[in-house]
Amino acid sequence: MPRIDAPTVVEHRAAQRRALLDAAHALLSETPDRPPGLGEVAAKAGLARSSAYHYFRSREDLLSAVVEDMFPRWNDKIVEAMAGADDPIWAYVEANLQLVADGEHAIVGALATLTPQTFRDSRIMEMHDSLVLPLVEALRLRGVSDPKLTAKLINSLVHTGTELIESGCSMDEVRSAVREVLA
Template identity: 50%
Template sequence: MPRITAPTVAEHRAAQQRALLDAARTLLARTGEAPSMAEVAALAGLARPSAYQYYKSRQDLLHALVLDVFPRWTQRVREAMDAEPEPADRIMAYVLTNIALVAEGEHAVGNALAAVAPGEELNNQSAMMHRQLQTPLVETLTQLGAPDPQVTAELINAIVHSSTRLLESGAARETVEDRVRGLLGPYVRENRTTPVPESTP
């Protein structure tokens, strides 16, 4: 039995699985190709045979990565939105957090997963993520009294998609964020329930 490095066997197993998933994600983002179990194990600091104690095959590992990547994306966006007490500011948080995730490489990982591990599970997870992301945005727009929250949400998502393309074509994150703030800022300020006083020069 391998040496346990956590208080319990369950915690040890969870930590090793987390290390393998993080290693697989790093390698996938770096190369865009499915890494071998040996490569993943080496980056995670494990012997290759040990990796198979947690994932039966490379496909099994990729499947687990699909189930890990999309929920974590959704959680980051929801947490950023929930941190804003002002509903209008949640719209900006939604867009900027999505931009941050793209800049950090999460979108590249998702695209790479689609290329190396296509299938029903990936499609289902992707569709679920987009529904889960859309829900708090539509709810926020409804709370703000937007005349057609669903359509407005689609337009806001179009900004996210355009920002993604700009980032992936080499635009600087700061530049994209500045443009987004300039574009969405007036809408956010107009819909604040508690207007922020303009600063004086």
């Protein structure tokens, strides 16, 4: 009988699943171009390989779950940055660029290559699209006449900044250039 490390079985299972997701994320951070296997993820999480199969049917299932887990975490970081900012629009841009500089986007990019079917899933597409909603709301509150269009334009700067950072430009260079354009 496996040892239960939580007050309830439900909490134990949630903690085990969380440990596997965190381990997969950590391994992908180290080598985003090489997807870890379930055994490797289980070992990193301190679990038996067979335990991983209680939570995920395959490596692809695990990687899809990592993608699904990353979007809300990314969004939470953006919303948190915007909440206390004097300029929530700039906070949105800067937080996104910082997440890219921290390597989070590289993981998503690698996962898009490794599990392209995940990114065609309507729930994942909806999560991705919702990342811009805090920016649209900040623009609306500022009185911008077409906040959705303006958000698309600002996101084009974020996407270009992403490409520049991932191709080797420094975060400071990109931040300065984007700030100049937005000013």
